Every structure is written in C-alpha cells, then in structure tokens.
Amino acid sequence: MFIRLITALVAAMLLASPGRAQQLSIWHDLGDNGTKWLAEAGAEFAKTHPGVSLRPISYPTDQWFGRTIGAINTGTAPDLLFSNYERVIRVASQTGKIGDMRAVLDGIADHGFLSGDDLRVASFGGRMIILPVQRVQMAFGVRKSWLDKVGEPFPQTWEDAKRVAGKFQAGDPEGTGTGTVFGFALEAAKPRDLIHMLDLFTFGAGLRHTLVDPEGNVVIDEPEHARVLAEVLNTFGAYKLVPPDTINYSFNEMYQVIEGGRTGMFRVGDWNVAKWDAQGIKGDFVVGAWPRFFADRQNAVVIGGMRGVAVPENAPNKKLADEFAAFLLGKPAQQASLRIVGSAVRRDLDVSGLSERQRLFAQPQWPLIAYDFPEGGLAWYPELEAAFHRKLLTAIAVPPQDMPAFVKATAEEMRTLAKQLAARKG
Amino acid sequence: MPGLAIRREGVFYLFALPFAALTILFGLWPILLSIQVSFTASATALQPHPQWVGLANYAAIFADPVFQASLARTLLYTVLAVAANLAFALAYALLLDSALIGWGRTVFKLAVFLPVVTPDVAGYVVWRWLYDQSFGAVNAALKLAGLPGFGGLASPGTAMLALLVAELWHHAGFYVLIFLANLAILDRAQTEASHIDGATTLQRFWYVTLPQLRPAIAVNLVYALIQFLKTFTAVVVMTKGGPADATNFVSFYAYQQFDSAQYGQATAMATVLFAIVLLVALSAYRVTERGRA
Numbered sequence: 001m002f003i004r005l006i007t008a009l010v011a012a013m014l015l016a017s018p019g020r021a022q023q024l025s026i027w028h029d030l031g032d033n034g035t036k037w038l039a040e041a042g043a044e045f046a047k048t049h050p051g052v053s054l055r056p057i058s059y060p061t062d063q064w065f066g067r068t069i070g071a072i073n074t075g076t077a078p079d080l081l082f083s084n085y086e087r088v089i090r091v092a093s094q095t096g097k098i099g100d101m102r103a104v105l106d107g108i109a110d111h112g113f114l115s116g117d118d119l120r121v122a123s124f125g126g127r128m129i130i131l132p133v134q135r136v137q138m139a140f141g142v143r144k145s146w147l148d149k150v151g152e153p154f155p156q157t158w159e160d161a162k163r164v165a166g167k168f169q170a171g172d173p174e175g176t177g178t179g180t181v182f183g184f185a186l187e188a189a190k191p192r193d194l195i196h197m198l199d200l201f202t203f204g205a206g207l208r209h210t211l212v213d214p215e216g217n218v219v220i221d222e223p224e225h226a227r228v229l230a231e232v233l234n235t236f237g238a239y240k241l242v243p244p245d246t247i248n249y250s251f252n253e254m255y256q257v258i259e260g261g262r263t264g265m266f267r268v269g270d271w272n273v274a275k276w277d278a279q280g281i282k283g284d285f286v287v288g289a290w291p292r293f294f295a296d297r298q299n300a301v302v303i304g305g306m307r308g309v310a311v312p313e314n315a316p317n318k319k320l321a322d323e324f325a326a327f328l329l330g331k332p333a334q335q336a337s338l339r340i341v342g343s344a345v346r347r348d349l350d351v352s353g354l355s356e357r358q359r360l361f362a363q364p365q366w367p368l369i370a371y372d373f374p375e376g377g378l379a380w381y382p383e384l385e386a387a388f389h390r391k392l393l394t395a396i397a398v399p400p401q402d403m404p405a406f407v408k409a410t411a412e413e414m415r416t417l418a419k420q421l422a423a424r425k426g
Numbered sequence: 427m428p429g430l431a432i433r434r435e436g437v438f439y440l441f442a443l444p445f446a447a448l449t450i451l452f453g454l455w456p457i458l459l460s461i462q463v464s465f466t467a468s469a470t471a472l473q474p475h476p477q478w479v480g481l482a483n484y485a486a487i488f489a490d491p492v493f494q495a496s497l498a499r500t501l502l503y504t505v506l507a508v509a510a511n512l513a514f515a516l517a518y519a520l521l522l523d524s525a526l527i528g529w530g531r532t533v534f535k536l537a538v539f540l541p542v543v544t545p546d547v548a549g550y551v552v553w554r555w556l557y558d559q560s561f562g563a564v565n566a567a568l569k570l571a572g573l574p575g576f577g578g579l580a581s582p583g584t585a586m587l588a589l590l591v592a593e594l595w596h597h598a599g600f601y602v603l604i605f606l607a608n609l610a611i612l613d614r615a616q617t618e619a620s621h622i623d624g625a626t627t628l629q630r631f632w633y634v635t636l637p638q639l640r641p642a643i644a645v646n647l648v649y650a651l652i653q654f655l656k657t658f659t660a661v662v663v664m665t666k667g668g669p670a671d672a673t674n675f676v677s678f679y680a681y682q683q684f685d686s687a688q689y690g691q692a693t694a695m696a697t698v699l700f701a702i703v704l705l706v707a708l709s710a711y712r713v714t715e716r717g718r719a
C-alpha cells in the first residue's frame with residue numbers, strides 16, 4: 001500500500017512538472033533600460049516557449065568587454081550578447097567565436113525593413129556578427145527658446161549654424177551673462193570623442209568617409225573633406241564657439257554642458273529624446289538634419305551604428321539563443337524596444353504613444369546616412385585614428401596659422417602611417 | 427630553547443598564512459599575469475592559448491614616440507610633484523610645530539588633512555570646475571585682482587601645473603602628518619644647545635632639525651615617488667591626458683592602450699612603470715637608509 005502510494009506520488013510529480021526549465025542568459029551594456037526591455041521581451045518569448053526564461057545582465061561597457069571575452073575564451077560564455085556593432089567586432093577578433101547570424105536572418109520571413117547599410121554595419125570578416133536590432137540615429141538639436149530669443153529659425157546650412165551660434169553667445173539667452181553660454185557642445189578628449197564629432201559633421205554633410213575610404217586611402221585633404229575638417233577645427237579655435245575646456249571633454253562633460261543649459265546646439269541621439277523630453281532640457285529643443293555644407297550634397301541625420309544581438313559559437317543553448325535573437329526582430333520585441341530604449345529597426349510599429357520628437361526618430365522622414373566603420377575592414381584603422389586624433393588635438397590646443405597647409409601636411413603624415421600600419425598588420 | 431622558538435615561529439606563520447595567501451592571490455598573482463600578457467600578441471592576449479611574441483611589445487613601446495614622451499613627462503612630473511609636495515609639507519609641518527601659529531593650530535591641521543580624506547574623484551571634479559575657463563573661480567579671482575588669466579587645464583602650457591596644484595591639495599596633508607610625527611620626537615636639547623652656541627635660525631634648521639627629520643623624509647620620499655609615478659585618477663577626472671598630451675602620463679597612456687584592445691602593449695607599459703617604481707623606491711630607500719647609518 002505504502003509503496004503504491006509513493007509510486008503514485010512520484011508519477012504525479014513527474015506528470016505535473018512542465019519539463020526541464022531552460023534559462024537563456026544575455027549580457028548587455030544598455031543599463032537599466034536595456035534590462036527592462038530584454039526582460040519584457042523574454043517574458044513575451046516565454047509565452048511561445050514554456051519553461052524558458054531570460055536572464056539579462058547589464059555591465060558597464062568597459063567591464064562588458066573583459067567579461068565577455070574572458071567567458072567566451074574559457075568556455076563559460078553566455079547564450080547571447082547585446083551591444084554596438086563596433087564593440088562586438090572587438091569581441092569577435094579577440095575570440096574568433098562569434099557565430100554567423102546570416103542563417104538566422106534568412107530564417108526570418110519579413111526582414112525587408114533592414115536596409116543595405118543596416119546589414120553592412122552588421123558584418124565583419126565575411127560573417128554577420130550581429131543581428132541588427134536597434135538603429136542608432138543621431139540628429140542635430142537646437143534649443144527652441146534660444147532660437148526664439150535671437151529670432152532665428154532652425155539652422156539649415158553651416159553658415160546659418162555659425163551665425164546662430166554667434167548670436168547665442170552674444171545674446172545671453174539664459175540671462176546668465178555673456179561669456180557663460182556657447183554655440184555648440186562638442187567633445188574632444190579621447191580619440192573616439194573628437195573623431196565622433198567630426199564623423200557627425202562629415203556624414204551629416206553628405207560625405208561618406210571621415211579619414212579613409214574602404215580601400216584605406218586617406219581622404220582628409222580632398223576639397224570637401226578638407227572644408228568640413230577645417231570648419232570643425234575652427235569651431236574650437238578661430239571661431240571660439242565651444243567652451244574653452246572642450247579639449248578635455250568626453251561624453252560626461254558634453255552632457256553636463258548640454259543639460260546644464262550652457263550650449264545652444266548639440267547632438268541628439270534617439271536614446272536621448274525620452275529623457276530630454278522630461279528632464280534636463282525639458283523638451284526645449286528642436287531636432288533635424290546636420291547642417292548642409294555643400295549646395296550639391298544632401299545633408300542628413302546620421303546612422304551612427306547598429307546595436308544588435310550576437311550568439312557565441314560556444315553558447316550553452318545555441319539553438320534556443322538563435323530563436324530568441326530572431327524573436328528580437330519580431331514586432332512585440334521591437335515595439336517594446338522603441339518604447340523603452342527609444343530605437344528599433346522595424347518601420348511598422350505603433351508610434352501613437354510616443355512624443356512628437358520620438359516619432360521623428362521612430363518613423364524617420366529625414367535623409368539618413370550611415371557611418372562607414374572602417375575598422376570593420378581595416379584592422380589597422382584604430383591606430384591610424386588615434387594618431388589622427390593626436391594631430392587634431394594639437395591643432396585645437398595651438399590653432400595652426402595656415403589651416404589648409406595643416407590639413408595637407410596631416411594628410412601626408414596619415415598616408416605614410418597608413419602604409420606602415422598596413423604593411424605591419426595587413 | 428630551540429623547541430619553543432620553533433613553536434613560536436610556527437604560531438606566527440600560522441597567523442600570517444591567511445594574509446600571505448591573500449597577498450599572493452590578489453596582489454602578486456595579477457601582477458604576474460599582467461607581466462605574462464605583456465609577452466603575448468594583443469589580438470590573442472585573452473585567449474586560452476595566446477601567441478607568444480617575446481619582447482616585441484617592449485620593442486614597440488620603446489619605438490613609440492608617444493610613449494617616449496609620456497615616460498619623460500611622467501618622470502618630470504614626478505620630480506616636480508615630489509619636490510613641491512615635500513617642500514610644502516615640511517614648511518607647513520614646521521609652521522604647525524612652531525609657537526607662531528598659536529590657537530589656530532587645530533584649524534590649520536584640519537585644513538591640510540581634510541583633503542586627504544576627501545574622495546579623490548569628488549575633489550578633482552571640484553578642481554576642474556575651479557579651473558574652468560568660462561565660469562571657474564580661479565580666473566574670476568585673477569580677474570578681480572587685475573591679473574592675467576590662467577590657462578588651467580585648457581592650455582598645454584599650464585595643464586601640468588594645474589594638475590600638480592590639485593594633487594598637492596589632495597596629498598600634502600598626509601606628508602604633513604608624517605613630518606609632524608617626526609617633529610614631535612625631536613631632541614629639543616640639541617636645538618637649545620645650538621641656540622646657546624649662537625647658531626642662526628637657518629643653521630639650526632639645516633644642521634640640527636633636518637638631520638633628525640631623516641626618517642620622515644625617507645618615508646615621505648618613497649611614498650611620494652610611488653604616488654606620483656602612478657598618477658592616474660587626477661588625469662582621468664580632469665584632463666584625460668590632454669590637452670594635446672600635456673598630461674598623458676604612462677599610467678594613463680597604458681590605460682588608453684588597454685581601452686583600445688592593445689593588451690600586450692598596455693601591459694608592457696604597466697610592467698615598465700612597475701619596474702621604474704620598484705627601482706626608484708628601493709633606491710630612494712637605500713639612499714636615505716645609508717645616510718641614517
């Protein structure tokens with residue numbers, strides 16, 4: 001009797017158990033918003049995959065690199081990774097174990113919303129290392145109340161932008177005294193900071209490369225590139241349209257200047273809008289394309305990259321991880337991404353709950369132009385960029401008397417260095 | 427009683443063992459691993475079977491003009507910062523020890539020691555604001571006094587000086603404390619005797635007080651050398667190595683290299699800096715100890 005009872009109990013427990021639970025882990029560097037979004041997407045995924053749960057873990061970006069590379073190389077990889085394309089490149093080159101997502105993409109019936117540019121900035125070394133999930137758009141923003149005070153419309157051309165910047169600086173729009181507010185908020189301290197600013201003005205003006213073309217040829221002394229470069233440098237030097245300490249500014253300091261009401265024109269990323277609608281700038285800004293430099297070139301909002309999901313080849317639950325990666329391109333996960341993080345890649349999402357400015361990014365009507373990401377094809381590019389940054393910082397610290405001569409000499413120097421690096425690194 | 431001695435030593439080692447193990451695990455092991463990484467190719471440095479490149483990373487950094495300049499800058503800054511900090515701390519400690527200062531002694535002690543216990547990042551953020559070219563208090567005060575403006579952190583010509591002042595504010599209190607401890611145990615009879623013998627104030631300081639301060643000078647010198655050779659936090663918070671590399675010291679340059687995945691070269695730089703710190707600190711200690719003997 002007793003044995004029968006035990007057998008029945010065990011049988012009942014086995015029948016009642018939903019099968020072995022599976023947990024997918026995803027390591028990202030998107031902070032609290034990213035965790036919230038992924039948790040919501042995981043809960044939605046579990047509706048069609050009973051017993052599967054998702055564990056999103058957020059790391060600060062610098063820690064994310066070390067932990068991810070270390071875990072993949074020691075056989076303790078998470079199931080999925082989520083980060084920016086250029087960061088996944090570094091993980092791919094350090095581990096050689098990032099799976100090719102091409103088959104996963106091909107398995108998704110409706111992926112027509114991904115453009116050629118989107119897919120180009122997802123590939124590295126002939127493999128699709130991320131499935132693009134969030135497009136990173138960066139527009140040009142101007143304080144609305146300041147424009148009203150100086151009687152100017154949103155600047156369309158670079159000449160407009162310079163004139164408006166001058167009026168902001170002279171007009172004391174915050175009532176804090178002249179010399180306390182500035183035209184532009186830029187950053188310059190680290191190599192990526194200054195080149196990022198140059199990227200925005202260069203691509204925003206309709207050009208396709210900042211320092212080198214895909215073959216590795218230095219382009220900075222081509223007439224159009226030289227003009228943008230000279231104007232950006234003059235913004236620091238001759239024009240004095242940024243705070244004098246900008247040479248030491250990185251992202252944090254740039255944000256302090258923007259949110260502290262010390263500047264009139266600045267970069268607006270899609271991820272900034274929800275926050276700036278509510279706090280900091282409190283909605284007092286208009287956004288649009290970057291200023292036009294050339295009459296015959298279309299200016300644009302810049303696609304500064306792609307955030308996406310990657311699956312390590314040694315992921316513990318690789319098949320399920322691929323399924324979840326594909327799920328992130330589906331409408332429910334994309335809708336949550338747009339609502340919580342502020343960006344997505346699908347164009348058929350409901351935008352009724354978004355602010356007017358968020359809608360501009362969610363359903364972009366403005367021309368878009370994507371970064372070229374030379375590091376994706378040229379292994380030596382980061383070293384060249386670091387050397388270029390040093391030259392530019394010197395020019396900001398001690399503005400050259402003859403800017404065209406400086407640009408030409410810098411171009412020659414970069415060409416020589418590029419040849420040396422290419423010979424050394426291939 | 428050799429048995430008792432062995433047992434006593436055994437107990438000592440038993441108590442020391444956990445701390446020795448922790449030091450080896452968290453102190454020495456990472457240093458050894460870092461040195462190991464400096465002999466590998468950056469692209470494979472974090473892989474289970476890295477590619478060994480011998481001394482290639484060391485050859486690369488010594489051929490790098492930015493590293494050469496960074497090393498020279500680090501040594502220059504260390505010399506200036508050590509000299510400024512120790513001179514200031516000694517003068518301040520002598521002032522606190524003298525009868526001149528009277529009732530204000532506690533206030534002055536507090537004023538110099540508070541920055542030591544202030545979180546360094548918070549302190550340096552405030553200094554960055556003080557130096558700010560558009561709203562900083564330093565230039566506002568200079569302007570009020572009718573003096574020319576100070577380039578602060580925005581100018582390559584003044585950034586190192588600005589950093590040095592901020593670091594002096596943060597660290598000098600510690601050196602003052604060491605000097606004060608030494609001053610408290612000075613043999614006052616020698617000072618009085620030299621006074622009776624007609625020695626001037628300067629002679630009394632140079633021939634009587636200073637030789638007795640040798641222990642404090644040794645401790646402060648070694649500590650300051652280590653401190654300023656490794657200057658990092660102030661650079662990260664205030665200048666990020668700029669402007670135009672004016673404050674790009676070896677520790678920060680190595681960090682930058684690490685940040686751009688040049689792990690082999692970054693750890694080679696860290697190893698070179700470690701060797702210099704070790705060499706300089708040991709030499710300074712030996713020199714001051716020899717003088718004492």
